[in-house]
Structures are given as C-alpha cells and as structure tokens.
Amino acid sequence: MPDTKQAVLVVGAGVAGMQAALDLANFGRRVHLVEQDSHLGGQTLRLDKVYPTDHCAFCPVWTHAFACREHPRITVLTGTRFKGLRRGPEGDIALLEKAARLIDGDKCVFCGKCMEVCPRKALLGRAPDLPWDPAQPPVPWLDAGRCDACGKCGPACPAGAIDAARQTETFEIAVGDCIFAGGFQEPRPAPAPEFGGHTHPDILTAMAFETLIAEYNAVPGEKLRCPSDGRPVENLAFIQCAGARDRRFLSHCSAVCCMHAAKQASWLKRRQPDLDIAVFYTDLRTPGKGQEAYMKTAEKLGVRFVRRRPGLAAPVDGPSGKGIALRHEINARVATTLADIVVLNGGLACCPCPEEAAEAGAHPCGFCSEPADIANSVIQAGSAAALICGRQTGKDASSPAYRGSGGRP
Numbered sequence: 001m002p003d004t005k006q007a008v009l010v011v012g013a014g015v016a017g018m019q020a021a022l023d024l025a026n027f028g029r030r031v032h033l034v035e036q037d038s039h040l041g042g043q044t045l046r047l048d049k050v051y052p053t054d055h056c057a058f059c060p061v062w063t064h065a066f067a068c069r070e071h072p073r074i075t076v077l078t079g080t081r082f083k084g085l086r087r088g089p090e091g092d093i094a095l096l097e098k099a100a101r102l103i104d105g106d107k108c109v110f111c112g113k114c115m116e117v118c119p120r121k122a123l124l125g126r127a128p129d130l131p132w133d134p135a136q137p138p139v140p141w142l143d144a145g146r147c148d149a150c151g152k153c154g155p156a157c158p159a160g161a162i163d164a165a166r167q168t169e170t171f172e173i174a175v176g177d178c179i180f181a182g183g184f185q186e187p188r189p190a191p192a193p194e195f196g197g198h199t200h201p202d203i204l205t206a207m208a209f210e211t212l213i214a215e216y217n218a219v220p221g222e223k224l225r226c227p228s229d230g231r232p233v234e235n236l237a238f239i240q241c242a243g244a245r246d247r248r249f250l251s252h253c254s255a256v257c258c259m260h261a262a263k264q265a266s267w268l269k270r271r272q273p274d275l276d277i278a279v280f281y282t283d284l285r286t287p288g289k290g291q292e293a294y295m296k297t298a299e300k301l302g303v304r305f306v307r308r309r310p311g312l313a314a315p316v317d318g319p320s321g322k323g324i325a326l327r328h329e330i331n332a333r334v335a336t337t338l339a340d341i342v343v344l345n346g347g348l349a350c351c352p353c354p355e356e357a358a359e360a361g362a363h364p365c366g367f368c369s370e371p372a373d374i375a376n377s378v379i380q381a382g383s384a385a386a387l388i389c390g391r392q393t394g395k396d397a398s399s400p401a402y403r404g405s406g407g408r409p
C-alpha cells in the first residue's frame with residue numbers, strides 16, 4: 001500500500017500552489033498538485049510583464065511549472081477539478097473530477113490535421129486568451145463551446161491522439177493534508193453594470209487589456225488600436241475600483257489593481273508618449289516595497305492620476321465624437337469625457353475554499369485567502385507548506401499564532 005496518508009493535496013497550480021508544492025516536496029512530502037486548467041501557472045500566465053520589476057511573467061512561471069512536472073515527489077494532475085474534501089476513518093479523502101480530454105498530449109505531434117478538418121474551427125493552435133502558449137510540447141486547444149462532437153478530427157489524426165468517446169471521470173484519493181490555492185476570477189457578468197463591462201469591445205477588463213497590450217507590444221512600431229474597429233487609440237481611461245469596494249458587489253479592495261494600472265499605463269506611455277492616459281481612482285494603494293516609487297515613475301511618464309470615480313461609461317457615436325463617454329459629477333455638475341478605450345479595474349473575486357474542505361482542515365493560501373500580488377501569494381504559500389511540514393516534525397503544530405490563519409503568522 002503506498003504511503004497515501006502522508007501525501008499532501010495542493011489545489012490550484014498558480015504561483016501559490018506551485019510554490020507550496022515545491023516547498024513540500026523539497027521537504028520530503030509527496031504531493032498531488034491538482035489544476036483544473038490544461039496547464040500550470042494560473043492567472044500569472046496571462047500577464048505579459050509583472051510589477052514591480054517589469055520582468056517577463058512567463059519565464060519564472062514556466063521554470064516553476066517545469067520544476068513541478070519534473071519533481072520526483074510531485075504528481076501533477078491537470079484538467080482535474082477539486083470537488084471537495086471529507087474526513088474518512090483513516091484520514092482525509094479528496095473528491096476530484098478529471099475533465100474529458102479530447103487530445104492525448106503524450107501522443108499528439110501537433111501536425112494541425114485535426115484543426116484543418118474541424119468544420120466549426122473549434123480546434124485552435126493555442127488558447128486565445130493567453131499571451132503565451134503554455135503547453136509544452138504544444139497541443140491544439142479545444143474550444144468546448146464550439147465543438148459539436150461531430151467526430152471528424154479522430155480519423156484525421158495520424159498519431160491516434162484523439163479520443164472522441166471521452167468522458168468525465170470522478171475519483172477519490174486519500175490525503176494527509178490539503179492546501180487550497182484556488183486564486184481569483186473576474187466575475188461574469190461584470191459586477192458594476194453602469195460601466196458596461198463585457199458589453200462593448202472597447203470596454204475591457206484589466207486582464208483582457210493585458211492580453212491586448214501583450215500582443216501589441218510584440219509588434220515593433222505598432223500603434224495601440226481599438227478592438228472594435230481598429231482605429232488608433234488617442235486617449236485611454238482606467239476606472240479603478242470598478243465593482244470593488246462597493247457594497248452592492250465586492251466590498252473588498254482587490255489589492256493589486258492600482259499597481260497593475262500603473263504598470264499598464266507606464267508601458268503604454270514608454271511606447272507611445274503621445275497617448276493621453278487618465279487613471280480615475282478612489283485612493284491609490286501602494287503598500288509594498290518600491291510601489292510608491294513605481295507609481296511616481298508612471299506620473300513622471302505623463303500618466304494622469306485623477307481622484308474621481310465616474311458614474312457611468314457608455315459607448316457614443318455622434319457629432320460630439322466616437323468612443324466611450326464617461327460621466328462624472330464635479331461640484332454638483334455633470335461633466336462628460338470621451339475615451340477610445342476604457343479599462344475596468346477591480347472586482348477580482350477570491351475563489352473560496354469549499355466549506356466542507358475548510359472544515360476538514362484545508363489551508364487556504366494565495367489570492368483565494370485574501371487579495372494579494374505575486375510576492376505575497378508566494379509568501380503565504382511558503383507559510384502554509386511550513387505549517388504542514390512543522391506539524392509532521394512536531395514543531396509549530398499547536399502554535400496558536402498559526403492555527404486557522406491559512407498558514408499566515
């Protein structure tokens with residue numbers, strides 16, 4: 001019988017989950033790293049560069065993902081969703097659901113024949129919402145919403161990598177401990193309807209905007225263009241706390257949006273100094289090391305930080321111009337400004353640890369436990385791993401400072 005009781009289940013393979021898995025494995029624990037997506041890296045993989053260093057996001061994430069896949073004590077389960085945790089007579093039992101997988105990555109040679117025969121163009125070269133292709137080696141990406149399971153791709157595959165009779169599989173594993181690092185999501189529909197999120201191509205969430213500028217950054221000399229009609233952008237507005245710090249929707253601060261607005265605005269200003277960029281904010285929050293200086297750099301580059309929250313964003317196309325009209329109340333009078341693109345920031349919802357898993361003693365860490373940037377998510381993950389390892393060696397196990405705090409002192 002394998003030593004399953006001592007294995008630790010780590011749910012979510014974003015930066016937090018991968019860090020926790022590596023720390024545990026390096027300490028000698030066996031780890032099951034479970035990720036619902038087809039790849040490791042979480043939301044960070046969707047970023048182009050990261051504040052406060054402006055380094056590329058992909059390289060460190062890819063290095064961590066590679067280390068997890070290669071580690072002899074880590075079993076990586078992608079395409080697998082954590083459904084719950086219950087206490088069994090001999091330890092905890094985790095319930096997992098393995099998604100039906102059309103393409104077997106071990107057999108696929110990425111020849112593209114399945115993409116050619118798909119009548120609904122449901123098979124693509126890479127996931128459309130990621131600036132990078134995380135699959136190594138690459139496999140075609142299936143848009144499940146478009147696929148009508150016509151079965152044409154199976155016979156076209158020369159490597160026999162396509163299983164058209166795929167089915168979802170549910171299974172259980174025994175685990176000694178569990179770390180939940182489920183991260184965050186941008187809620188759909190967008191939480192504050194007055195800003196028109198997801199209703200017009202030129203009103204973008206920060207994550208969608210990150211993908212847009214990653215692609216534009218990749219083409220030297222290219223000007224930023226409106227997604228709606230391709231016209232060059234002249235002015236851009238960021239609305240901070242859109243749906244966040246708002247009792248109607250998400251009452252918490254998303255913690256990372258002031259900084260990533262400064263990051264995105266600075267890149268754009270460096271590349272296109274003539275762009276007019278306004279960041280409409282409630283307060284600017286820069287608590288981390290070097291963050292205030294980072295914000296000041298954005299100001300020096302010419303980004304306008306305006307302390308005001310517009311009340312409405314709506315597309316207009318008439319004699320007064322074309323774009324997204326922002327309505328503000330200034331000194332009891334209503335003023336309107338026009339922007340070519342509006343970026344909605346805030347409204348990042350923490351993925352909660354399932355209740356029964358929390359009751360069974362799962363340790364939340366990373367963004368799901370509280371909104372946190374990469375550095376803080378990784379610190380939390382290390383603390384959660386240390387808590388579990390300390391318990392194994394008899395150290396810290398009963399320390400009241402650690403109990404019930406998601407591994408944070």
Ligand SMILES: Cc1cc2nc3c(=O)[nH]c(=O)nc-3n(C[C@H](O)[C@H](O)[C@H](O)COP(=O)(O)OP(=O)(O)OC[C@H]3O[C@@H](n4cnc5c(N)ncnc54)[C@H](O)[C@@H]3O)c2cc1C
Pocket residue numbers: 011012013014015016017034035036037041042043044047049050051052080081082083181182183184185206207210256260263348351365366367368372373374375377
């Ligand atoms: C637009 C934008 C720009 C940002 N820019 C920066 C930046 O420049 N610098 C910075 O430090 N931070 C930045 N951040 C914040 C950064 O993205 C987060 O700090 C980081 O992603 C948190 O990592 P995480 O591992 O906790 O969560 P995530 O990255 O969200 O990963 C969680 C993982 O868990 C998986 N998961 C969830 N539920 C389950 C389940 N039930 N079963 C299996 N798997 C599950 C998800 O699929 C996901 O892969 C930015 C955020 C946004 C929105």
